[in-house]
Amino acid sequence: MTKPMSSRRKFLQSGGSILGASWIAINIPLILSASQKAEENRQAGAAFKNITAREALEFSALVDQIIPADEAPGATEVGVVYFIDAAVGGFMSGALPMLRQGLEDIRSKVTSTHPQVGDLSELSFDQQREVFSSIEGTPFFETLLFLTMCGMFGLPEYGGNRDHDGWKFLGFNHQHAWQPPFGHYDAAVHGAASGIESENE
Amino acid sequence: MNESRRKPGYKTREEVDFVIVGSGAAGGVLAKELSANGFSVVVLEQGPYRTAADFKHDEMEIMFQNELMDHPGWSDPQTFRQSESDTATAPQGGPPPALYARGVGGSSVHFTANYWRFHQSDFKERSLLGPMEGTGFADWPISYAELEPYYTKVEWECGVSGQPGPFEAPRSKPYPLPPLPVKSSGVLFEQGARAVGLHPQPAPMAILSKPYKGRPACVHCGFCMGFGCEMNAKSSTLASMIPLAEATGRCEIRPLSTVYKIRTNDAGRVTEVAYLDASGREQAQKAKAVILSANGAETPRLLLMSASGRFPDGLANSSGVVGKYLMGNGHSVTQAAFEQPLNEFKSVQVTRIVHDFYEHDPARGFYGGGGLDARPFLDSTPIMFALAGLPPGAPRWGADFKKMLRHYFTRKMSVLGSTTSVPLARNNITLDPTLKDAKGRPAIRMTYMDHEDDLAMATFLQDRAVEILKAAGAAEIWRDPVEGGTVHAHLLGTCRMGDDPETSVVDRYHRSHDIANLFICDGSSFVSSGRGQPTMTIQALAFRAADHITRFARAGEI
Numbered sequence: 001m002t003k004p005m006s007s008r009r010k011f012l013q014s015g016g017s018i019l020g021a022s023w024i025a026i027n028i029p030l031i032l033s034a035s036q037k038a039e040e041n042r043q044a045g046a047a048f049k050n051i052t053a054r055e056a057l058e059f060s061a062l063v064d065q066i067i068p069a070d071e072a073p074g075a076t077e078v079g080v081v082y083f084i085d086a087a088v089g090g091f092m093s094g095a096l097p098m099l100r101q102g103l104e105d106i107r108s109k110v111t112s113t114h115p116q117v118g119d120l121s122e123l124s125f126d127q128q129r130e131v132f133s134s135i136e137g138t139p140f141f142e143t144l145l146f147l148t149m150c151g152m153f154g155l156p157e158y159g160g161n162r163d164h165d166g167w168k169f170l171g172f173n174h175q176h177a178w179q180p181p182f183g184h185y186d187a188a189v190h191g192a193a194s195g196i197e198s199e200n201e
Numbered sequence: 202m203n204e205s206r207r208k209p210g211y212k213t214r215e216e217v218d219f220v221i222v223g224s225g226a227a228g229g230v231l232a233k234e235l236s237a238n239g240f241s242v243v244v245l246e247q248g249p250y251r252t253a254a255d256f257k258h259d260e261m262e263i264m265f266q267n268e269l270m271d272h273p274g275w276s277d278p279q280t281f282r283q284s285e286s287d288t289a290t291a292p293q294g295g296p297p298p299a300l301y302a303r304g305v306g307g308s309s310v311h312f313t314a315n316y317w318r319f320h321q322s323d324f325k326e327r328s329l330l331g332p333m334e335g336t337g338f339a340d341w342p343i344s345y346a347e348l349e350p351y352y353t354k355v356e357w358e359c360g361v362s363g364q365p366g367p368f369e370a371p372r373s374k375p376y377p378l379p380p381l382p383v384k385s386s387g388v389l390f391e392q393g394a395r396a397v398g399l400h401p402q403p404a405p406m407a408i409l410s411k412p413y414k415g416r417p418a419c420v421h422c423g424f425c426m427g428f429g430c431e432m433n434a435k436s437s438t439l440a441s442m443i444p445l446a447e448a449t450g451r452c453e454i455r456p457l458s459t460v461y462k463i464r465t466n467d468a469g470r471v472t473e474v475a476y477l478d479a480s481g482r483e484q485a486q487k488a489k490a491v492i493l494s495a496n497g498a499e500t501p502r503l504l505l506m507s508a509s510g511r512f513p514d515g516l517a518n519s520s521g522v523v524g525k526y527l528m529g530n531g532h533s534v535t536q537a538a539f540e541q542p543l544n545e546f547k548s549v550q551v552t553r554i555v556h557d558f559y560e561h562d563p564a565r566g567f568y569g570g571g572g573l574d575a576r577p578f579l580d581s582t583p584i585m586f587a588l589a590g591l592p593p594g595a596p597r598w599g600a601d602f603k604k605m606l607r608h609y610f611t612r613k614m615s616v617l618g619s620t621t622s623v624p625l626a627r628n629n630i631t632l633d634p635t636l637k638d639a640k641g642r643p644a645i646r647m648t649y650m651d652h653e654d655d656l657a658m659a660t661f662l663q664d665r666a667v668e669i670l671k672a673a674g675a676a677e678i679w680r681d682p683v684e685g686g687t688v689h690a691h692l693l694g695t696c697r698m699g700d701d702p703e704t705s706v707v708d709r710y711h712r713s714h715d716i717a718n719l720f721i722c723d724g725s726s727f728v729s730s731g732r733g734q735p736t737m738t739i740q741a742l743a744f745r746a747a748d749h750i751t752r753f754a755r756a757g758e759i
Contacts, residue, residue, distance in 0.1 A: 066598040072607070091266065129599070136597065145597060146588065153583035154261045171611040172546055172583045174258065176431075177420035182548055183385030183611070184541035190382065 048081075050089035050096070056081050057121040058103050059144075065132040066148045068125070072169045075148050083151030083160030095143055102140030109134060209241065209453050213486045217241040218754065220474045220488040222460050222503065225307020226736050227723040227743040228494035229438020230355075233445045234747030236452035240754065243453050243486050244446075245476050248303030249273050250456040251310070253440070256429035260582040263427050269302045269311050273457060274481065275639035279498075281687060283650040285627055291636060291644070292687075298647040299498035299630070300690045304429075305456055306439025308496065308690070309736065313426040313550045314407040314435055316361045317572065317734040318352050318741075321345040321370050322560060326729060330561060333568060336652070337526045337624035341728040342700045342709040343745075345370050351741040359740065360413045360436040363405030368556040380552070381410045381419060385543035386614035387552035390575030393673030394555050399665075404551040404574060407436035407736070416440060421548035423581055458484070461642050463491060463507040463516055463719070471516075471719045477640060490718040490759045492711075492750070494743070497527065497692030497724040498645050501630045504696070504721075506643060517696070517706050517713035517721065524630040526697055527647070528622035528730035529689035531571075531655040534578060535616045535666035537675035538592070542611035545577030555669070558662065559732055569658035571620035572732050573666055578615040586610055592679050616670060618662025619733020622693070623652035630695050650685045659683045691735050696725035710749040711742070718759050722746040 048056050063075035063084075075081075088096040106120050109131050120128055135141045151160030153167065161167060167174055181187040211217050218240035221228045228244060236242045248269075262268040271277075280289035281298040292298065302311040322329060324341040332338065353374045355361065362378040380403030383391070387404075394401040408425075409418050419434040433440040446452035457479035464473045464485065475485040493500045501524035505515040515523055555573040562570075580586040587606055590613060596602040622628075628650065632643035651659075660683045670678045699705025702714035711722040724739050731738060753759050 067603050068600050070600060070603065072603075132598070141598075149584050149587040150261060150265070153587055155259055158261060167583060169607060170583055170587075171542065171544075171607065176258075176422050178422065178547040180382040180384075180421075180548075182382075182421070183544040185385035185388045185539070185543060186383055189388055 048085040050085050054119065055100075055103060056085070058106065058119060059084055061121040061128050062106070062132065062144055063148045063151070064125075065129055066145060067152060073165050075152060077162070078152050078165045079156075079160040079162035080148050080151030083154070083158055084147050086159040087147060087150070092147070098139065099143060102135070102138075102144075105140070106131065106135070209451060211241060211243055211453050211486075213484050216487040216489055217243050218489050219243070219492055220245060220486050221492045221494055222474065223307060223493070223495035223499070223723065224305045224438065224443065224454060225302075225494065225496065225723070226309045226438060226739045228492075229306060229309065229442040229446070230740050230743035231492055231494060231722060231747050231750075232452050232454070233442040234744065235751065236446045236449040238747070238751045239451070240751075241451050242446070243455060243488070245458040245460055245474060245486070246303075246305050246307075246454060246456050247272065247459040248305065248307075248456065250305045250454065251429060251439075253429070253431050253433045256431040258422070258424045258428070260584050263311075264582060264585055267296065269304060269427075269429060270297070270300065272303060272459070272638070274459070274477075274479070277638040277642070277644070278636060279645040279647065280633045280636055281647050281649070283648070283685060283687075285648055289633060289646045289648065296688050298649075298688055299496075299645055299692055300688055301496050301498070301692065304439075305443060305454055306437040309437035310429045310439050311427050312435075312437070312736060315551055315574065315734040316355075316363070316405045316407045316737040317554075317732065318369060318372075318405075319345060319348075319731050319738050320368070320559060323729055323731050324348075326561065330568070333623065337626060337697070339624070339697075339699065339704075339728050342698055348738075348741050348745060349373060351744040352737065354744045355737060355740045358744075359407060359438075359441040360409050360416065361405055361407050361737075362410035364403045366402035366554075366556055367400045368559055376405065378410045378413060380404070381406055381408060381549055382421075383552045384545065384548055386545055386575040386577065389539065389543070389614065389673040389675075390553045390555075390616065390669060393669035393671070394553075396672035397668050399555050399557045399669070401553050401555050404554045405737075406549060406551065408549050409434045409436065414441075419549060423546045423548055426550045426581065459640070460495070460503060461506065461640070463493075463503060465507075465509060465511060465516065465716065467511070469511060469716060471716055481640070490720065490750075490754070492720040492722060494723045497695045497727075498630050498647070500721060500723055500725045501695040502632065502643070502645050505632050512715070517715045517719060519715050520703055520706060522626075522697060522704065523706055524695050525626045525628075526624040526694040527628045527630055527649060527689075528624055528691070528693040528727065529649060529686050530622055530691045530693075530730055530733040530735070531620035531651050531659040531686065532733070533618040533659040533663040533666070533683045534681040535618075535663050535670060536592070536679050536681065537614055537616070537670040537673075538609055538612045538677045539614070539674065540612070540676050543614055544611050545614055546581050546583070550576040550578070550581065555665075558665065565657075565661060567654040567657040568623065569621040569654050570732055571618055571658055571662050572734070573662055573669070574617050574619070575614055576617055577613070578617060580610070580613050580615070583610065586613075592677060616666035618659055618666060620655055620658040620662065621732060622655050622730040624694055624697075624729065625652060647689070649687070649689065656683055656685070691724065691730075691733070693724040693727040693730055693735055696721045697728050698726045699728065710753070711746040712753075720746065720750060
């Protein structure tokens with residue numbers, strides 16, 4: 001187990017050390033075109049552009065360990081794998097070799113414990129969880145976590161957060177204007193008849 | 202882009218009255234005031250000319266790609282170290298050590314818009330409290346009374362919403378706009394603060410609570426701190442001052458213009474400002490006088506980069522204090538979760554503050570003062586929250602992680618403590634000896650470690666924040682560690698103001714002691730740090746500087 005991230009500032013700094021040079025290689029037009037492509041592909045049910053189908057299955061298994069499906073959709077369903085496909089073709093291209101190495105390492109772990117299978121995605125969810133728990137805190141894990149959160153909660157134009165499902169799950173309602181009352185505790189001040197409840201439950 | 206902008210079309214070889222470097226909080230005000238007073242003005246801004254229509258609710262771009270902060274043309278890295286005995290290194294990714302926006306309007310475009318006036322004591326604490334050995338603790342050469350009319354000018358000309366609080370210094374006029382509507386964080390903070398005997402008040406914010414001067418009121422979209430305002434309701438100089446400057450027909454804003462040298466002549470006067478234009482070509486604008494408003498990191502960088510045979514240590518630096526006494530304001534963050542949803546992703550960051558601890562109190566056992574405010578802080582946007590918003594020890598993946606994301610996102614708030622910074626010569630901006638940007642300009646090197654009193658004050662405020670949040674009925678409270686700052690959005694004190702040319706860079710009118718036609722006005726002019734919200738004072742200084750510079754120019758004294 002790694003130490004929990006208790007300081008945001010620390011997080012902001014570690015963002016760089018996790019992602020390394022890919023951060024510096026950021027190129028806005030590239031991202032936009034890559035994300036636009038991802039969106040087109042997703043809508044057309046097209047193949048992945050920057051990762052193989054086998055890699056996509058592996059990423060799907062991994063990100064579903066981070067955000068599993070329950071009564072709300074899991075990461076794959078929200079479009080995180082499409083987001084990853086777009087990201088590694090654009091602003092996160094610097095991270096692709098590390099991600100591929102991470103997939104290789106996962107495969108070694110899988111074959112060492114389950115010699116009859118080659119891929120994480122072939123294991124049961126519980127078996128996958130066991131493998132996944134061994135990578136927590138690694139740079140590979142941190143990058144996957146970062147990509148999963150961006151794919152869950154970034155603008156849908158980047159390829160994830162399908163139908164705003166990530167936002168709906170959080171209770172983040174993206175609209176361009178709000179009026180008070182904003183939340184439960186300011187309702188009375190603003191003369192609302194009843195408290196404001198979260199929109200996610 | 203606004204096609205109706207009027208461009209005077211000044212030629213670089215023809216002398217204009219003023220070149221202003223930087224279009225931010227100070228530069229925007231000076232551009233408006235001086236052009237309105239009849240002078241020809243060229244503003245050089247290294248960032249692009251975005252307008253409200255260019256701003257988007259895109260957290261990926263703003264929080265993770267530094268869209269408003271990075272140099273638009275090339276990589277311009279910075280380095281950081283805590284002590285002068287260390288070798289500074291460039292942080293890989295994340296925000297730079299000196300954090301500021303590039304673009305017309307400067308950092309006023311992405312700021313949070315807390316607009317606290319200084320108190321009377323801020324200008325004369327050295328006299329009130331006595332010396333602090335080994336520090337640059339000093340009085341300002343000007344008083345609150347001298348600056349008060351200009352604070353009022355900021356409030357009325359730029360647009361500030363608020364209501365006078367119980368501790369603030371005397372004011373000559375009320376706020377032009379009522380406070381913004383209170384959020385759940387503000388209600389809870391107010392209840393908690395009152396319960397422990399404090400005196401919370403509405404936060405003064407440079408965001409319009411009602412339509413004002415042709416600009417619409419805030420629509421509470423929530424994309425505020427770090428973002429540009431798509432409504433022009435945030436009172437950036439882009440929204441408030443720049444349009445007025447351009448409307449005079451005498452002010453030319455030149456975006457994508459990166460200054461690399463202020464040139465001087467044999468008589469020791471500034472003659473022109475050399476810059477790289479949008480296509481990377483070298484240009485030089487001649488001017489009768491130059492005003493640097495490039496911020497507390499870029500301004501000293503530029504002075505040091507402009508060293509010449511006559512000024513071997515950099516311009517305006519006979520004192521040797523250019524770049525020294527950097528003050529960033531200390532901070533502490535206390536997070537809390539409540540039973541019911543607050544929905545802090547809506548509206549502005551801050552609606553209530555506490556200034557009970559603003560003044561120095563010898564009973565605390567250390568120097569300093571500060572303020573507290575209630576805000577979502579980094580939880581206002583979903584990715585930042587998801588990456589770093591859960592309490593310490595929370596799982597970082599799996600079913601429980603997912604449940605916690607859902608539970609906490611709408612139920613959290615933070616209390617931010619903001620403090621004084623003791624001015625120390627060892628905290629400074631210098632030129633990195635080896636690292637350069639893609640055009641060969643030496644990188645900004647920041648050396649910074651908070652004084653122990655700054656950290657003690659931040660911890661003291663965190664203790665008070667915990668008491669307030671407990672009294673407000675928080676279900677959970679946790680503290681971010683209080684530690685030395687490594688990223689600073691408040692860049693203060695690096696060209697300090699003073700009457701003595703041996704210990705300061707500019708005089709009380711922002712004229713450099715060494716060069717009669719070189720003025721410096723931005724956060725670098727500060728002598729003390731205030732209590733954490735400097736932009737209001739930067740702008741008051743700029744309005745005041747504009748009056749004096751106008752007077753000098755009209756009297757032929759430049």
